[in-house]
Amino acid sequence: LLARHPANDGVKKPHRYRPITITFCEIRHYQKSTKLFIHKLPSQRLLREIAPDFKTEPCKKPLKSI
Template sequence: MPRARNTGSRSPARGAGPGRAGTPGRGQGTPAGRGQGTPAGRGQGAPADRGQGARGRGPIAGPSNDGQQQQARAPRRRRFRPGTRALMEIRKFQKSTKLLLRKLPFARVVREVCQDVGGVDFRWQAYAIMALQEAAEAFLVGLMEDANLIALHAKRVTIMPKDVQLARRIRGPEKGFASL
């Protein structure tokens, strides 16, 4: 027989009955600490029922004797469902116009590649590195968009190396930097 939901009104049929004396106890069909008897703080509620919230989850407020235990317990971080955080980050990055890569690590990579290719330590203007970074990020974002479309066409949501390779191959030697 299904149990009726507690709507908050206290009718005499719920509170009184054979074998009930105000608040339900442990062995009487309801879980302990549910708080279905008289409201906490009024009447003759059991001492365990006093100081508990509407659902019996614990004390509502007030000073605690074990203050050290509360300080040690950090507030819990909010957990998002899988995929929600990724969508939030996508929206955040689509709104912004700032660069995605940090400037100093990118400049180091540019100088390292230049050293490996030319063998000479070139000097770079800040605007030249910034222009190179803008172009590199635009290329990579476009490549990832194409790879994402290829993955979706294959009924996947994860981009794999073969998606990036196919995107570069379809783009051609000029737009995809032919040497792979």
């Protein structure tokens, strides 16, 4: 008969969460926080710099096409 001894000699492994559990915990943490990941002023400056490139003339259709 084989003796039943644990393979790890009685040393308990540290608790380890599954990766999905940690991910959900992080999602909840960031949803609760009010910290912004992108600061407001630098992003506003960037948008104001880029916006004129996308500005187009208003669509002028002839009245006959309506």
